[in-house]
Amino acid sequence: MHQSYRQVFGVSRSEGSDAALGAMAAELFSDDDDAAAAPVSDVIAFDCDHHMQGLDAVAAVQNAIETGERFSVAFIDVRMPPGIDGKETAKRIRALDPDINLVIVTGYSDFSPIDISRAAGPADKIFYIAKPFQAEEVMQTATALAHRWQADGELRGAIALLQEQKLELAANESRAVHMANHDSLTDAPNRLSFLHELGQAVKGDDCFAMAMMDLDRFKLVNDTLGHLAGDELIRLICEILHKQVPTGGFVARLGGDEFAMLMRVTGEDEAVMACERMLKACSVSFKVMGHSVQGGASVGLVVVEPGSTGDPIDVMRRADLALNEAKRQGRGCVRVFDDTMDESIQFRRQIENGLSGAIAKGELKLVFQPIVAREGLEIAGFEALIRWCSPEYGMVSPALFIPIAEESNLIHELGDWVIDEAVKTLKTWPGQYVSVNFSPRQFRRHNFV
Structure with missing residues (x-):
């Protein structure tokens, strides 16, 4: 048997046999109709190993894998006494090399395919291949399978390269996302990342606190010791804040010497205690580039109850107002935001209080804007528009007091008054109609209709 193999793989091939091999390879493995007619131009020189026993063949495959010179095809006889049979040999070879092509050569039916x-x-x-076989049959099979093995290897290499490129792209994307959301100096989350977290917090169902911290006399460090020393101090402060923030808290560097923290709290007292603890940890002496630097900071704090606001920018604005108040009061302290710090909030509250009594005091009135028909320019109806003339503020724009009424639920009382007044006026204008504007919030009332 082995002498037959040696004769098969030892003879040179003619052009006619090359053409036959090319046709067979194309028929077995090509999807391209044009390629079916192309002869095999690359002559394969086979380097054959011959083994009488299955265990020797398995050992040869193992050695080939270790040396990196793998076999492309293995011809296996089913019966190889006294050792393991062809089925067991094939099983063990396949366990070692999942890519090798196995050709079972037998004249018996010991095992089914x-x-x-x-x-x-x-x-x-x-x-x-069934015994007895023709030399051309073995040569054609070996050549075709060797070409296939080479093609499979190239395909695996291409797939591995694509997979490597995919992983590299994913890693680059991950790095880009990280860089976009983190501070380059401290690797802490940046303003963009903090706004995202704050946006999630205002939508949540938990009470939370936002603290904004600014280092005291940081400009003096930069001016006297240089910006490298200032950068080092920023890194040291950031490390302290990450260690001191309550469990589950979020620390970000907003820029310069400004940091922001988010933390879940049960109320204002817990938030103040957490901020004072962080402030104390930062108010120590630091060794910066061989110089002793006394740390210090000021903190502005705002506590947000669930559902009290949906605007993260407004929460940051309030924390910033509280921080400015802490600086005005001598630095090195924590200040909690209250409405007296914000003139716009005070004004909104005054408008809300004034609007609640405007109906009873007769300060509201309707004006009617004509609705003109396009064709004859005749007045077809009127649109009722509300106006508020406040003794204290004068004429107040609807663009100002309508949003306040919507937020405070005064819109329902205001809307009812508008409808009543519009209907009263309509009774005196026979043949006309009046359109009334409604707020979306009014439609949510179950008895609106």
């Missing part, structure tokens, strides 16, 4: 496929599959890498 299904049995061998189950043991040494996949089925598309197992082939059969």
Whole structure:
């Protein structure tokens, strides 16, 4: 048997046999109709190993894998006494090398193709030659499978390269996202990342606190010791804040010497205690580039109850107002935001209080804007528009007091008054109609209709 193999792979091939091999390879493995007619131009020089026993063949495959010179095809006889049979040999070789093509050569029916496929599959890498065989049959099979093995290897290499490029792209994307959301100096989350977290917090159902911290006399450090020393101090402060923030808290560097923290709290007292603890940890002496620097900071704090606001920018604005108040009061302290710090909030509250009594005091009135028909320019109806003339503020724009009424639920009382007044006026204008504007919030009332 082995002498027959040596004769098959030892003879030179003619042009006619090359053409036959090319046609067979194309028929077995090509999807391109044009390629079917192309002869095999690359002559394959086979380097064959011959082994009488299955265990020797398995050892040869193992050695080939270790040396990096893998076999492309293995011809296996089913019966190889006294050692393991061809089925077991195929099974062990396949366990070592999943890419090798196995050709079962037998004149017996000891095992069915299904049995061998189950043991040494996949089925598309197992082939059969019946004894007695022709030399051309063995040569054609070996050549075609060797070409296929080479093509499979190139395909695996291309897939591996694509997978490597995919992982590299994913890593680059991950780095880009990290850089976009983190501060380059401290690697802490930046303003963009903090706004995202704050946006999630205002939508949540938990009470939370936002603290904004500014280092005291930081400009003096930069001016006297240089910006490198200032950068080092920023890094040291950032490390302290990450260690001192309550469990589950979020620390970000907003820029310069300004930091912001988010933390879940049960109320104002807990938030103040947490901020004072962080402030104390930062108010120590630091060794910066061989110089002793006394740390210090001021903190502005705002506590947000669930559902009290949906605007993260407004929360940051309030914390910033509280921080400015802490600086005005001597630095090195924590100040909690209250409405007296914000003139716009005070004004809104005054408008809200004034609007609640405007109906009873007769300060509201309707004006009617004509609705003119396009064709004859005749007045077809009127649009009722509300106006508020306040003794204290004068004429107040609807663009100002309508949003306040919507937020405070005064819109329902205001809307009812507008409808009543519009209907009263309409009774005196026979043949006309009056359109009234409604707020979306009014439609949510179950008895609106």
